[in-house]
Amino acid sequence: MENFVVSARKYRPATFDTVVGQSHITTTLKNAIKSNQLAQAFLFCGPRGVGKTTCARILAKTINCLTPTEDFEACGTCESCVSFQKQGSMNVYELDAASSNSVDDIRNLVDQVRYPPQTGKRKVYIIDEVHMLSNAAFNAFLKTLEEPPEYVIFILATTEKHKIIPTILSRCQIFDFKRIEVKDMSGHLANIAQKEQIDAEQDALDLIAQKADGGLRDALSLFDLITTFSADRKITYQSVIKNLHILDHDYYFKITDALLAQDTPLALLYFDEILRKGFDGHIFIAGLGAHLRNVMMCKDPSTVKLLETSEKVKQRFAEQAQAASASFLLSALNLASECDLHYKSSKNPRFYVELTLMKMANLGQVIKWAENPVVVQAPAPETAEKKKSEPQPSVGENTPQMVEEVPTQMIQGAKLERVEKENPKTPILPKVNVNGQVAAGNGTAQPVNKPFTKQDIQSALNEFKTVLRNFPQDRDKARKASEYLLGGKVEIKEDFTIEFTFDDEAKTELIDFYKEKIERNLRNRLENQALNLKVLYEYVEKKKKYYTPYEQFQYLKEKHQKLNDLSDRFGLEVDL
Ligand SMILES: [Zn+2]
Structure with a gap:
C-alpha cells in the first residue's frame, strides 16, 4: 500500500482561489495585497476547521512570492514559494497558544520579531488559539503588537472571539470566517x-x-x-x-407521510424499527424536528435556500411541503421541540416520543375541526353528562396521558384567526342538524359527517387493533382488549350510533374500559364526529349440564317449589 496522506493535508489549498467557501475573506485579502494596503495585525475568527490557518499561510506565502501571478496569487515555483511548500521558510513562524501559552513562549517570539527577514519581504507570525494565552503572556505581547516593525505581520486566530480582550481587538483587522456551506x-x-x-x-x-x-x-x-x-x-x-451510524432521512420522509395520513400505527411501527436498529429516541425526535423544519422552509420559495441539501432531496422536501399545511407543520414542530426539551426528564422516554407521534398523527383532524367548527347535537343525556365530568386538559401540560388531545391553544388559535380573517360577523359555530349537515344558507355549507357501513367499521377496528395491542400503558390489559375487539356483534343504529354487543361480562367490561378511545378512533377514521359507540352485554343462556346427583337434585329443587318444600320439611339429602 502506498503512503497514505490524509486528505486534509494532501488537498490543503495553496492559493486564495482554492480556499473553500471563504471568498468574502480571500477577495479582501487579495485586494489589500494588490493595493499594498495590508494591515499589520489580523484577527481571524471562526469555528474550527474552516480555513483560518490555511488562509494565514497562503497570505504569508503570497506576500513573499518573488514572482506573483497577474491575479496576485503565489506562483508556487519561485524559491520562496518552494521553501514554503517544503515548510522550510524562515519567514513564517507559527505558535500554537493552546500548548505554548507561557510568558516565556511569547518572549521568545518577541525576540525573533526584532530581526528583519534575511530573504523575502515580510515575516509572518501566526498565533493559533490566541484566546488561550495567559494574561501575563498577553501583556508581554501587547507592546509588540502596538508598534510592530514594518516587515512583520501578525495573524491571530481564534475560535472564541468573545474571549479576546478589547485592547487586542482594537489593534487588529478582524475577519470572520463562516461555517462552510x-x-x-x-x-x-x-x-x-x-x-x-x-x-x-x-x-x-x-x-x-x-x-x-x-x-x-x-x-x-x-x-x-x-x-x-x-x-x-x-x-x-x-x-x-x-x-x-446516521439515521436515514428516508425514515423521516416516511414517518411524516404517515403522520399526514393520520396513520398512527404506521408511525409507531417505524419508530419501533428505528429503535431496534440501535438509534436513540432523543436523536430521532431531534431529527424529526429538523426534518419538519426543512419541510416548513419549503412552504415558501424565499426560504427554500435555507435548506442545506442536494437538489434531489430538496425536491422531496418540496413535495412533502405541498402535502402538509402550514398549521400542521407549525403544531408538529411545536410538539417535536417540546418532546426534545423534556425528553431527558421523562420517566418513560420511549413512550413520550410515542405520545408525541400520536398527537402529531391527530393534528390533521384537529385542524379540520378548528377550521370547520361543528356543533354536534348531544346524542344521549348520559353521554353528555359523562363528557362534562371528563377532566379538561390544561394548556401546556406535558404529563403523558393516554389521551390524544392536541394542544388546546392550537385549536383555539386557529379558530379565532379564521373567524377574524374571513368574516368577523359570522357566528363562530355553524348550526348542524342531526344528520351532520350544516344548515343551508350558512357560508360553510358542506356535508360534515360521512355515512359508514359495517365493513368500514370492521376495517377501522382492524387497524385500531394494532394500536391497542402496542399500547404502552397496561400492556396486558390492552393486549387482551385488542384480542376481543373484533369479537363482538356490531350493529348500526339511528343517528350514527354503533352497538357492540358481547356475550361475556368480562369482555364487555374490558372493551367498555377502552370505549372512548375506540369511539374517538372510529370518529376520526370514518370522518364522522356524530358517531356514538355503545358497548353492551347480552346474557346468553347456556345449557348447563348437571353431572353429580347433588347438582341434579339442587337443579330440580330450584325448578320445582314443591320438591324444595318437601326436602326442607323432611331434611332430604342425596344418597351419595
Ligand atoms: Zn512564488
Missing part, C-alpha cells in the same frame, strides 16, 4: 474523489458535508474514514449511513 463542501469533496479515482454518490458527499457541520477538516477526515472502510473505492449513501 454544505454545497461548497460537497463540491470540494467531489473534486477530491475525482482526483483520487473514488466513485462517490452525490448524496453520500452531501451527507458527509452535513455531518461535518461547517468544518472542512472534519469533512475530510470523515471522507478518509469512509474511503478506508470501503474495499472497492466506492462511497455510497448507504455506506456513509452505516459507517457514521
